[in-house]
Amino acid sequence: MGNMIKKQASEKLLIIMMLTVTFSSMSILLFNFVLPLISEEFQLTNSQVSWVTSAYTLIYGIGTATYGKLADRYKLKNLLTFGLILFSFASLLGFFSTSYWLLLVARCLQAAGAATIPATATLIPIRYFPIEQRGTAMGTVFVGTALGSALGPVISALVVSVVDWRWLFCIPLFLLLTLPFFLKYLGDERGADTSLDWLGGALLALTVAQVLLGVTNGAGWFIGGIVASILFIIRIHSTKHPFVQPKLFKDKKYSTYLVLAFLITGIGYSLFFLTPLFLADVQKLPASLIGFAMVPAAVTSAILNRQGGKLADSKGTPNLFFLASSLLIVCFFLLSTLIGSNALYMALFLIFGNVGQSFMMIVMSKSISTTLPKEHAGVGMGLLMMQNFISGSIAMGIYGRAVDIEASSSWNPFLQSSNGTIYSNIFLVLGILHVVILIVYKLKVHKKYKILND
Incomplete structure (x- = not known):
């Protein structure tokens, strides 16, 4: 009872x-x-x-x-x-x-x-x-x-x-x-x-702040971020109660998943950052309709998220990873190939991407949580959330610069329209990156850590 x-x-x-x-x-x-x-x-x-x-x-x-x-x-x-x-x-x-x-x-x-x-x-x-x-x-x-x-x-x-x-x-x-x-x-x-190691926390905050500022304000901030990160590493190795225990990063499972999450999050931000841009530039949608065009994908993700979590519990996180990866690959290749098609198709394709990205969040969060000892669960998960913002900010800076490039030719041989070539090329690259990530996960992460029944 x-x-x-x-x-x-x-x-x-x-x-x-x-x-x-x-x-x-x-x-x-x-x-x-x-x-x-x-x-x-x-x-x-x-x-x-x-x-x-x-x-x-x-x-x-x-x-x-x-x-x-x-x-x-x-x-x-x-x-x-x-x-x-x-x-x-x-x-x-x-x-x-x-x-x-x-x-x-x-x-x-x-x-x-x-x-x-x-x-x-x-x-x-x-x-x-x-x-x-x-x-x-x-x-x-x-x-x-x-x-x-x-x-x-x-x-x-x-x-x-x-x-x-x-x-x-x-x-x-x-x-x-x-x-x-x-x-x-x-x-x-x-x-x-x-x-509490307030100095270590301040150095970590300074590192993150300068990296994020470097994305929008130039490479000079990145240099400051590198210096601050070096001081942070020295600090956590030299104090008795560091802000982050060095052994946390020595755990290969935790470090590997953190890097994987960093890459997946950065790619996923393309769906939130580029979608309003290509809906306006290619689909010529007015600003008042762009937000509504993105709603079906978000609502579908909300409806299916709990089911994705149940799948991770019943079948294992690798199975959910493969499903999420497949949805994202399909989304990016459809967007790349049919970028000039009707806006309704774009809204449909985004459903695949948003659901896939939501499932990826569940996979990374659960996988990382299983690597953390109880006494470091807070800071370990906090670092995961923090790196999501770092990854997203860096990715948006890259996407912003990429969109400004004039694409003279399409890299996708199946592109059915000359409109939105640069967006097509970006989505093609992101789809290929997810194929590579899936292969690496299958050959290295999944095999090495044997987490099929976690």
């Missing part, structure tokens, strides 16, 4: 976490579509107004690893309470902002609070569900990511069509309604009472 009550509480906690992730995902995207309005109101250049989203992403990415480390020591409910309250306070600050700098401060504080959410979202399946149910739990949590991606553009368009863009800050306030449930269902588990 006690186990049944505990299971029901865990399921309720999972649903609340999924809803929280939905609002968190939405908050990342909401302001992407109103940057022109903000720029016009405050008389800003494109580079100035871009900090509304860039600063948020930067702090959010760094914060996921930081809160992950803190979760190895402090109660998860305390961290989440702090994060949600800070997120809500910052949202109110943004709603009443009358200057650009106040708006920017509000977005930075929002990110600092919201970063607790992905850290918590990855730890709840690990702490509250046995390994044989972990894939289903992670799939349920990632439903929120898909829903947020689907609802973000639509809600943003609806809100600004009726009221001022500042009302977008009110949407995250609904997260306060989830706080009583977290306080009820989250336990009082906490890690070892060891000292």
Whole structure:
């Protein structure tokens, strides 16, 4: 009877976490579509107004690893309470902002609070569900990511069509309604009472910040990032209680999956970054319809995510990896070949890609979670979330430069239209990369670690 009550509480906690992730995902995207309005109101250049989203992403990415480390020591409910309250306070600050700098401060504080959410979202399946149910739990949590991606553009368009863009800050306030449930269902588990390596954490944050800034502001920042990373490595090898235990990276399974996740995430960002561009440039869709064209893929991902998690639990993560990889390969080759076709076909192809990418997130998250000792689960999963932002930022920088290149010829012999040649070439390369990743996974990762029955 006690186990049944505990299971029901865990399921309720999972649903609340999924809803929280939905609002968190939405908050990342909401302001992407109103940057022109903000720029016009405050008389800003494109580079100035871009900090509304860039600063948020930067702090959010760094914060996921930081809160992950803190979760190895402090109660998860305390961290989440702090994060949600800070997120809500910052949202109110943004709603009443009358200057650009106040708006920017509000977005930075929002990110600092919201970063607790992905850290918590990855730890709840690990702490509250046995390994044989972990894939289903992670799939349920990632439903929120898909829903947020689907609802973000639509809600943003609806809100600004009726009221001022500042009302977008009110949407995250609904997260306060989830706080009583977290306080009820989250336990009082906490890690070892060891000292925190704040210098090591600062060096890691400095490394990430300079790498992300290097993507948009030039190679000089990358040099600073290399220096900071060297200092970080020296620090974690020379202090008694480092921010990240060096042995974590010496674990070949963890390191291999982290690199694999980095590559897969970077490729997956093409679906979110390039889709609005080619729908406008090639399909000539108006801005008002582009967001709606992406909704079917996001909704389908949300519906199938839990089933993907169940497949990972029942058949093993390698089987889900092969399915996800196949869906992504099909998506990229269809986009490359039929890029000039009807926009309805594009929406259909994106369903394959979005579902495949969502399944990949489940595979990587579950696989990495099985390599982590309990005392390092927080920082280990936090690093996974952080590298997702690094990979995505670097990938978007590469895609942005690639799109600006004038393609004189198509690399895809089956391309049926001369429109969108550069997009066709990019998607062809990404499809080939996924073929290579699948082969490497089959020959090296899957065979070496024998995780068919994990």
